[in-house]
Amino acid sequence: MDRPSALPIKIFSTTGSTCLADGVFRELVARFENPDTIRQFGKVETSRGVTEVQEFSNENIQVVVENVRDCMAVVISTQTPPVNQNLMELMMLMHALKNSRAMDVLLVFPYMPYSRSDRKNKAHISSGGVFIPQIFSGILQVKRTLLLDPHDTHIKHYFEFGSMPAADEVTATYLITDHIERSLPDWGWKKEDVVVVFADSGASTRFRDVPSRLGVPRAYIDKSRPDHTETPTAHEIVGRVKGMRCIIFDDEILTGSTAIRDAETVRSFGAKSIMMGAIHAPLVDRRISGDEVIARLTNSCIERFIVTDSIPCRHKIDGNPKFEVLSVAPLLAEAVKRIALGESLTALHAESSVNFYRSGL
Numbered sequence: 001m002d003r004p005s006a007l008p009i010k011i012f013s014t015t016g017s018t019c020l021a022d023g024v025f026r027e028l029v030a031r032f033e034n035p036d037t038i039r040q041f042g043k044v045e046t047s048r049g050v051t052e053v054q055e056f057s058n059e060n061i062q063v064v065v066e067n068v069r070d071c072m073a074v075v076i077s078t079q080t081p082p083v084n085q086n087l088m089e090l091m092m093l094m095h096a097l098k099n100s101r102a103m104d105v106l107l108v109f110p111y112m113p114y115s116r117s118d119r120k121n122k123a124h125i126s127s128g129g130v131f132i133p134q135i136f137s138g139i140l141q142v143k144r145t146l147l148l149d150p151h152d153t154h155i156k157h158y159f160e161f162g163s164m165p166a167a168d169e170v171t172a173t174y175l176i177t178d179h180i181e182r183s184l185p186d187w188g189w190k191k192e193d194v195v196v197v198f199a200d201s202g203a204s205t206r207f208r209d210v211p212s213r214l215g216v217p218r219a220y221i222d223k224s225r226p227d228h229t230e231t232p233t234a235h236e237i238v239g240r241v242k243g244m245r246c247i248i249f250d251d252e253i254l255t256g257s258t259a260i261r262d263a264e265t266v267r268s269f270g271a272k273s274i275m276m277g278a279i280h281a282p283l284v285d286r287r288i289s290g291d292e293v294i295a296r297l298t299n300s301c302i303e304r305f306i307v308t309d310s311i312p313c314r315h316k317i318d319g320n321p322k323f324e325v326l327s328v329a330p331l332l333a334e335a336v337k338r339i340a341l342g343e344s345l346t347a348l349h350a351e352s353s354v355n356f357y358r359s360g361l
Contacts, residue, residue: 004339006041007072007103008249012049012065014090016080017311020110020117022048022077023329025338031337040203041341054090063092067271068102074336078110078311079282087113087132094140106339107145108134108332110310111280115151130260132160137166147250148172148310148328149279153206169328170330170335170348172308176277177213178354179306180247187304189245193272197217197241199250207249213351214247221262246268252280253307256293260300267301274302281307281325283316290316298322 013021013030031037032044073142075097077090081246097105114128114258136142137159145159145167159167184191194213198204198220207326211218219239246266253259253276265276278329285293294316297305305323306311317323331348334357347353 001201006044006342008045008047008051009072009074009336010047010068011101012051012064012073012075012093012097014052014077014086014093016086016312017076017078017110020078020309020329020332024074024333027333030338031333036302037341039112042165043211044340052092053092061089061092063089063096065093065096065100068097068100072104072106072340073097074106074108074340076108076110076332079113080312081112081284081331091140092133094142097182101322104293105142105144106336107142108336109145109150110148110328110332111282112147112150112155115155115237116266118150118152124283128157129155129183129295133160133167133326134321137161140212144163144339145166146170146339147331148152148332151251168335168345170331172310172326172331172355173207173210173278173310174213174351174357175326175328175357176279176306177351178358179324181214187275189277192215193243193245195239195241195244195246197221197237197246197262197266199223199248199258203250205206206251209351212248216247219246221265221328237269238265241266243272244283245273246271246275248276248302249276250276250278252282253278254282255285255307256283256297256300259295259302263300263302269360275300275304276307277306279308280310280315281305282311283313294320328359330359333357345347 011021011025029046032046040230040286043075050066054062075093080086112134117127118129120127136145143166145163147156147167147169148173153169155171179207196216196218199219200223204220217240219237222236222238259276266274283293298320308328309328310328335345335348
């Protein structure tokens with residue numbers, strides 16, 4: 001017997017996340033228009049939610065949403081500047097949806113603000129990565145949150161509605177590795193000359209399937225971070241990189257300084273050529289302009305960067321031939337579809353799942 005039809009879906013977004021939300025919306029509509037989906041679940045109405053952000057003279061804001069009764073509201077919000085202002089906007093948006101009696105709410109974090117502040121690693125500090133999930137799942141009573149490659153996988157455990165887990169996680173790892181594997185012949189790279197280099201032992205654990213997915217060996221840069229700053233110290237490389245074409249793999253490129261240091265370390269150990277794959281690309285440094293960050297990376301010994309648009313970055317790169325940006329909109333849309341229809345997300349954690357959301361298809 002056919003399952004009952006899903007709720008109508010309205011896709012909302014915060015300031016700075018509009019383009020990504022538009023992409024998710026388009027991809028979601030295409031999935032719901034699939035004949036097999038219509039046959040099983042009926043026609044699922046999907047629309048872009050309308051919001052208005054009102055700012056008063058005292059700089060307080062108020063968010064107004066359209067009617068969401070009997071709807072599933074999906075909110076796409078990623079980290080974009082000004083981060084703290086947009087985070088407050090998100091809280092107000094979620095509160096407006098709660099007040100407006102949305103039947104169901106799904107919060108999607110392509111990149112969660114404060115995700116790097118995920119633990120108390122020294123005395124007398126705040127931990128935004130712990131506190132923010134408590135605000136959304138506790139105070140705002142968001143029952144379901146979707147995270148894309150959080151800084152550390154344990155972050156999802158901070159989202160808890162009552163005594164139930166309230167967050168799921170999906171990864172863009174296979175999106176990047178699939179693109180790399182299909183692009184190797186175009187780059188003139190042979191697999192027997194390629195090695196995946198992890199930025200540290202943590203990355204080698206988190207992305208341990210990448211080398212086997214590509215069918216190449218692994219290496220990692222042995223580092224320490226004694227003072228808990230953003231600048232770790234590299235000691236040596238575990239694994240062979242001399243004479244090899246190296247793919248440095250990490251979760252994000254923030255200021256670019258660490259990526260460049262890692263590349264220079266790998267080159268000093270005899271690497272033949274270097275490219276980098278990273279899921280998130282904030283590409284910001286408070287000490288210099290965005291253009292200078294991009295220039296610094298462009299002038300580095302890294303020949304190519306493969307990143308995603310989990311944080312809007314295409315406008316920063318603007319045709320730079322060293323950068324390739326993969327869209328996560330198909331991946332997020334596939335995950336949202338499965339959540340809306342009561343289907344499992346487990347399949348998206350298999351490498352074969354990339355067929356559901358390969359970028360550009």
